[in-house]
Structure formats: structure tokens, C-alpha cells
């Protein structure tokens with residue numbers, strides 16, 4: 001089963017609605033999920049067009065109490081308090097890294113931490129500096145809620161992000177992250193890493 005795009009919290013859907021497709025997949029017997037996302041690169045070593053295999057996340061909306069699992073827990077899916085310390089399956093990450101090595105594209109594929117913000121506004125310079133200090137390598141506005149719901153119902157997760165823009169961490173610039181840039185960075189020729197997927 002393959003999804004073409006997703007809906008986001010900032011489009012006005014409550015978090016649980018953005019993750020309904022994951023539960024539908026589970027109900028029809030899907031056991032493993034591969035999640036992709038567009039992100040801004042916080043890690044200064046990342047270039048536009050690079051891929052980051054997600055090894056962990058920072059759930060910013062979760063910090064303020066927004067979660068797709070809010071409300072009465074449905075035990076048919078999973079427990080009230082699901083663990084998240086091994087959210088991104090080690091074996092799947094290792095298999096992906098083996099493929100990356102075989103293909104000789106290690107320079108443009110990294111492994112790092114994804115941070116989810118609510119959006120839809122992009123981040124200020126101060127916010128980006130804070131996220132970097134917290135240990136995040138790439139920032140986006142999705143993915144984490146899907147991962148939380150997938151792990152809650154026992155699915156294995158592999159997730160990766162395309163670095164569509166470099167985060168602006170400097171106050172002395174007039175540069176702005178533009179959504180048109182994000183779109184153009186993943187249209188046209190597929191990036192070198194696509195065969196790995």
C-alpha cells in the first residue's frame with residue numbers, strides 16, 4: 001500500500017486524524033511502514049538533496065500535550081503508554097545503510113534526529129539555533145505523529161527525510177526559506193539516492 005502525500009496538523013486536522021492511514025494499514029495487515037518527508041537541514045554537514053535516515057525524533061507538539069494518542073486508549077491497537085526508545089527499527093536502518101554502502105552514496109546519506117514542529121510558519125533563526133542545541137539534525141512538520149501511532153500498534157518503522165533546504169541560522173542575511181524552493185528541490189530529476197529506496 002502506498003500513500004501519495006499526507007495531511008498535516010497545520011491544515012486543521014487534529015493529530016489523530018492525520019494518522020488514520022497508519023491504523024488503516026495496520027487493520028489490513030501491514031506490519032512494516034516506510035515513511036518519507038521533506039525537511040530543512042539543521043546539521044551544517046548536510047547539503048540540499050542529501051537524505052537523512054531517521055534514527056530518533058524530538059516530538060515538540062508532544063512536549064505541549066498534543067498527541068495522536070490523546071483520549072481513551074483503544075487497547076485493540078496498543079497500550080496506554082507505548083515506549084518510543086526504539087521507534088526507528090535498528091535492523092531496517094542497518095539494512096538501509098548496507099544498501100547505501102553498496103551503492104557508494106555514503107557521502108550524501110546521513111543518519112540523524114528529526115524534530116517535528118507544528119508549522120505552518122517556518123522557524124526563526126533563534127528557534128533553529130535552539131533546535132540544533134537540542135540535538136536535532138533536520139526539521140519538519142510531520143512524520144512523528146505517524147511514527148508514534150505506528151509504534152503504538154506494533155509496526156516496524158523505517159523513516160527517511162530529503163533535505164530540501166538549508167536552515168538559515170544567521171541573522172545577517174535576507175535569505176528566507178521558500179516553499180517553492182522545497183517543491184523545486186524534489187521535482188525534476190530524482191536524487192541519486194532514490195534507487196536505494
Ligand SMILES: O=P(O)(O)O[C@H]1O[C@H](CO)[C@@H](O)[C@H]1O
Pocket residue numbers: 006008036037038039119140141142143179182
Ligand atoms: O513532511 P512533509 O509532508 O514531507 O512536508 C514538509 O514540507 C512542508 C513544508 O515545506 C511541511 O509540511 C513539512 O513537514
Ligand SMILES: Nc1nc2[nH]cnc2c(=O)[nH]1
Pocket residue numbers: 038039040041117119121122123139140141164165167177182
Ligand atoms: N519546519 C520545517 N519544515 C520543513 N520542511 C521542509 N523544509 C522545512 C523547514 O525548513 N522547516
